[in-house]
Amino acid sequence: MIFAHMKFFSKIKYPILKAIDVSGLTFLSPVVRLCYGEEPRVQMKKISQWILIPICAIILFIFLWAYGSTVVKTKSGSVPGPLETLKAGESISKFGNYEKAKEEAYTLTGPERDEALKKAQARLGKMDPIVKAATDQVGGAKAQYAEVIKKRTSGMTSRRDALKKSYSANQSARKASLAALADTLTPGNETAYENFMKEVKDHTDKTDLEKEELATLAKEIKEIEDEKSDDVAKALFAQTRAAEERQFLQKQIDQLTTQNKGLKIETAQAKIQEDARVLLTLTGPEAVKAAGKIAKARSRLVKTEESVYAGPKTLGYQIKRSILCVFAGFLIGAFIAIPIGILCGLNSTFMAAMTPFIAIFKPVSPIVWLPICLIIASAVVPSPDDSAFMDWLWEDAWILNHYDINPAFIASAITVALCSLWATLANTALGVASIDKDHLNVARVLKLGFWPRLFKIVIPSALPLIFAGLRISLGVGWMVLIAAELLSSSEGIGKFVWDQFNNGASDSFAKLFVVVFVVGIIGLLLDRIMIVFQRLVSFEGSPTAI
Amino acid sequence: MSSLELMPDPAALRRSVEISNLIKEYPNPYGEDFRVVENFNLNIREGEFISLIGHSGCGKSTVLTMLAGLNEISGGGIIVGNKEIDSPGPDRAVVFQSPCLMPWMNSFQNVMLGVKNVYPHATKAERRQIVEHSLAVVGLADSMKKYPAEMSGGMQQRVGIARAIALQPKVLLLDEPFGRLDSLTRMELQDVIIEILAREKLTAMIVTHDVDEAVFMADRCVMMSNGPKAGVGEILGIDFARPRNREVVYQDPKFFEYREHLLAFLEQRAHLKSSTRVFSDGDTMGYTDKKGLELESHATSKATSVA
Numbered sequence: 001m002i003f004a005h006m007k008f009f010s011k012i013k014y015p016i017l018k019a020i021d022v023s024g025l026t027f028l029s030p031v032v033r034l035c036y037g038e039e040p041r042v043q044m045k046k047i048s049q050w051i052l053i054p055i056c057a058i059i060l061f062i063f064l065w066a067y068g069s070t071v072v073k074t075k076s077g078s079v080p081g082p083l084e085t086l087k088a089g090e091s092i093s094k095f096g097n098y099e100k101a102k103e104e105a106y107t108l109t110g111p112e113r114d115e116a117l118k119k120a121q122a123r124l125g126k127m128d129p130i131v132k133a134a135t136d137q138v139g140g141a142k143a144q145y146a147e148v149i150k151k152r153t154s155g156m157t158s159r160r161d162a163l164k165k166s167y168s169a170n171q172s173a174r175k176a177s178l179a180a181l182a183d184t185l186t187p188g189n190e191t192a193y194e195n196f197m198k199e200v201k202d203h204t205d206k207t208d209l210e211k212e213e214l215a216t217l218a219k220e221i222k223e224i225e226d227e228k229s230d231d232v233a234k235a236l237f238a239q240t241r242a243a244e245e246r247q248f249l250q251k252q253i254d255q256l257t258t259q260n261k262g263l264k265i266e267t268a269q270a271k272i273q274e275d276a277r278v279l280l281t282l283t284g285p286e287a288v289k290a291a292g293k294i295a296k297a298r299s300r301l302v303k304t305e306e307s308v309y310a311g312p313k314t315l316g317y318q319i320k321r322s323i324l325c326v327f328a329g330f331l332i333g334a335f336i337a338i339p340i341g342i343l344c345g346l347n348s349t350f351m352a353a354m355t356p357f358i359a360i361f362k363p364v365s366p367i368v369w370l371p372i373c374l375i376i377a378s379a380v381v382p383s384p385d386d387s388a389f390m391d392w393l394w395e396d397a398w399i400l401n402h403y404d405i406n407p408a409f410i411a412s413a414i415t416v417a418l419c420s421l422w423a424t425l426a427n428t429a430l431g432v433a434s435i436d437k438d439h440l441n442v443a444r445v446l447k448l449g450f451w452p453r454l455f456k457i458v459i460p461s462a463l464p465l466i467f468a469g470l471r472i473s474l475g476v477g478w479m480v481l482i483a484a485e486l487l488s489s490s491e492g493i494g495k496f497v498w499d500q501f502n503n504g505a506s507d508s509f510a511k512l513f514v515v516v517f518v519v520g521i522i523g524l525l526l527d528r529i530m531i532v533f534q535r536l537v538s539f540e541g542s543p544t545a546i
Numbered sequence: 547m548s549s550l551e552l553m554p555d556p557a558a559l560r561r562s563v564e565i566s567n568l569i570k571e572y573p574n575p576y577g578e579d580f581r582v583v584e585n586f587n588l589n590i591r592e593g594e595f596i597s598l599i600g601h602s603g604c605g606k607s608t609v610l611t612m613l614a615g616l617n618e619i620s621g622g623g624i625i626v627g628n629k630e631i632d633s634p635g636p637d638r639a640v641v642f643q644s645p646c647l648m649p650w651m652n653s654f655q656n657v658m659l660g661v662k663n664v665y666p667h668a669t670k671a672e673r674r675q676i677v678e679h680s681l682a683v684v685g686l687a688d689s690m691k692k693y694p695a696e697m698s699g700g701m702q703q704r705v706g707i708a709r710a711i712a713l714q715p716k717v718l719l720l721d722e723p724f725g726r727l728d729s730l731t732r733m734e735l736q737d738v739i740i741e742i743l744a745r746e747k748l749t750a751m752i753v754t755h756d757v758d759e760a761v762f763m764a765d766r767c768v769m770m771s772n773g774p775k776a777g778v779g780e781i782l783g784i785d786f787a788r789p790r791n792r793e794v795v796y797q798d799p800k801f802f803e804y805r806e807h808l809l810a811f812l813e814q815r816a817h818l819k820s821s822t823r824v825f826s827d828g829d830t831m832g833y834t835d836k837k838g839l840e841l842e843s844h845a846t847s848k849a850t851s852v853a
């Protein structure tokens with residue numbers, strides 16, 4: 001409707017629709033068609049089905065989640081609702097930003113450093129009153145809330161005190177009467193003893209009852225006292241935020257001054273120069289000593305020059321490392337699975353030979369593979385100091401050098417490969433085995449040799465299924481990876497989960513919920529990417545995945 | 547002198563086909579092997595065009611695929627040129643009923659597929675030229691970059707024909723090549739084939755269900771007897787001058803005579819079959835019989851439309 005009359009827009013209509021189709025975002029195509037005024041009724045119906053209804057479902061889910069989180073209580077506090085989760089996500093990203101700023105600060109030099117320092121100091125100067133105000137706010141809110149609690153519980157407390165008093169009076173009275181009764185007992189008089197026993201039992205029963213009543217009352221009071229106040233929580237949150245920012249600023253200033261790389265280098269160089277000048281005047285053993293000192297200082301200087309900021313890992317870094325690891329494992333798996341799958345599809349004898357291995361290894365859980373891979377990887381993978389390859393990985397390799405490729409990483413990647421390759425293998429074998437017989441006949445008539453036949457006919461016609469398998473593999477790999485990282489404490493999302501599980505911070509439970517969404521969304525994106533690839537290699541009438 | 551040197555051995559250029567005592571048996575897990583073709587004898591002269599007709603299931607495709615080398619020979623032999631065949635090869639190009647193009651390649655690449663093997667010593671430019679020429683011959687000079695999914699069935703079949711002739715085969719084998727096309731496209735492609743064969747002097751065999759096609763295209767029309775144990779039933783020489791013009795041929799009284807003859811042969815075989823059906827395997831016969839009647843009715847309706 002809007003675009004229908006404009007020439008440019010009407011030209012790009014079908015390219016847009018095709019791009020949508022290839023990327024698998026088919027829910028968008030009715031929107032585009034509606035914009036072009038194509039059958040508005042039909043499009044509206046599709047939009048309401050594929051866009052409005054999912055949105056409603058999401059809203060409903062958020063409400064149910066918000067309600068459910070207030071009902072379920074656990075030892076680590078109540079289950080985080082949507083708001084808490086959002087806040088946790090915010091605090092994760094804030095932490096990431098702080099770390100990034102600190103990293104930058106570490107390498108700044110010259111006037112830029114001075115400027116950054118000035119800015120940080122100015123801000124820090126303002127922080128003290130803010131933190132103090134936040135602390136006061138917390139104190140005020142707590143006091144206010146304590147007041148409220150006191151008011152609410154005062155009736156109960158006084159009742160409890162009164163009851164306690166009267167019960168202890170009752171109890172001592174009963175004890176006294178029992179003691180008196182005991183004195184009147186005549187040995188051998190069974191009925192008298194029986195009566196006495198009854199009295200005693202009566203006394204203990206009553207005492208128990210009274211105790212229980214007091215305990216129930218105390219519990220009720222405690223419950224009220226334990227109730228969290230939204231005001232206090234808010235004040236605490238603001239206070240934590242402010243304290244965090246102040247701490248960050250202090251650390252940033254450290255990175256800009258005492259810890260700063262440029263400054264460290266400068267002072268070291270000045271010192272070396274000074275020492276060198278002194279050395280020129282020295283002879284004998286003193287010269288030896290001074291020269292040795294200078295040599296040591298020089299090598300320290302080289303290390304400083306090469307150093308990078310070493311801070312705690314942020315979720316962003318861990319996500320990147322996880323994605324790197326899943327692709328590493330996925331590629332290893334693909335490199336194993338595709339050739340074997342092709343051989344299986346081509347040759348039934350080879351397939352027969354492989355079947356037992358596939359059948360036995362396929363169901364093995366990542367939990368079993370991981371320790372095996374870890375042991376092997378730590379035995380085989382040399383440390384970066386004494387292996388040129390590992391040294392290359394750590395120092396120069398393309399994007400890998402920032403990611404500390406260690407045995408845990410390699411073990412996780414291999415575990416991913418071992419768990420994910422089966423889908424690719426099965427689909428590749430199926431794809432190769434189910435090539436159109438006519439196409440093979442064509443190859444025979446054309447007398448194609450083995451390699452042209454493989455690359456021109458067998459592989460292209462199996463590609464849609466190979467990619468379908470790869471897509472499943474990547475999905476499986478992503479699921480396996482998080483578990484593998486958690487168990488091997490290889491830096492990554494799994495490690496983040498483990499850290500949050502182990503640290504008792506008030507929002508770590510909510511951060512786990514954030515991870516659920518992060519992992520889900522990344523998994524979705526990976527799947528989408530594979531769908532695009534799969535569509536690109538598909539042809540009309542190509543077979544679909546198993 | 548030099549031109550003589552370039553001339554290949556004349557024997558290798560021979561394009562005749564001799565089929566002698568050809569037998570085909572398919573294994574039958576529940577009894578004796580199923581002998582589809584028995585004592586099939588046929589000599590095809592160089593440059594001759596044979597059409598092969600017969601009831602559905604009698605074994606036409608079987609004979610053709612054996613000639614192509616795609617189907618194992620159970621007995622007897624086939625000699626092409628002066629060599630007994632035992633495997634498929636580019637000297638016997640096949641055009642299948644479905645075009646069998648690779649969907650992931652465009653027309654150019656589909657035709658190029660075999661050219662690389664057949665002309666291992668040709669330069670890239672020469673190969674390119676061969677492919678472009680073949681596509682131009684079938685009228686697809688403009689559609690070299692098109693993928694099969696973007697082309698009509700007729701165009702796809704043209705690519706199939708181009709792929710076959712690009713191999714410069716001795717023998718061209720066509721198995722119901724126009725079976726899935728509408729009659730207009732069918733006629734166009736018939737003309738394309740006839741033209742190519744006349745120019746390249748190829749020996750050819752076409753399997754068809756269309757009696758008009760069999761008469762119009764071929765020099766001799768081979769009628770197969772009914773299976774099992776089918777062989778050559780009758781051979782009809784078609785005596786029209788080449789190049790053939792469709793209008794002229796279709797007006798010729800001889801054309802109707804030939805047609806009637808072929809139809810009569812098929813009909814008679816159909817009756818024969820229905821009377822022998824009682825004694826033989828009911829299922830196979832019932833199926834082929836139905837298809838056989840279809841062939842007749844198809845031919846009759848064609849006749850009325852032409853007449």
Ligand SMILES: Nc1ncnc2c1ncn2[C@@H]1O[C@H](COP(=O)(O)OP(=O)(O)OP(=O)(O)O)[C@@H](O)[C@H]1O
Nearest residue numbers: 572573582601602603604605606607608609773830
């Ligand atoms: N692979 C096979 N195994 C067993 N029997 C087969 C096989 N292929 C074909 N046949 C049988 O051989 C007979 C001849 O088959 P063929 O395909 O040659 O018939 P046709 O004359 O080409 O039929 P149509 O006109 O329908 O194409 C048929 O009865 C068929 O059932």
Ligand SMILES: [Mg+2]
Nearest residue numbers: 606607608721
């Ligand atoms: Mg057939």
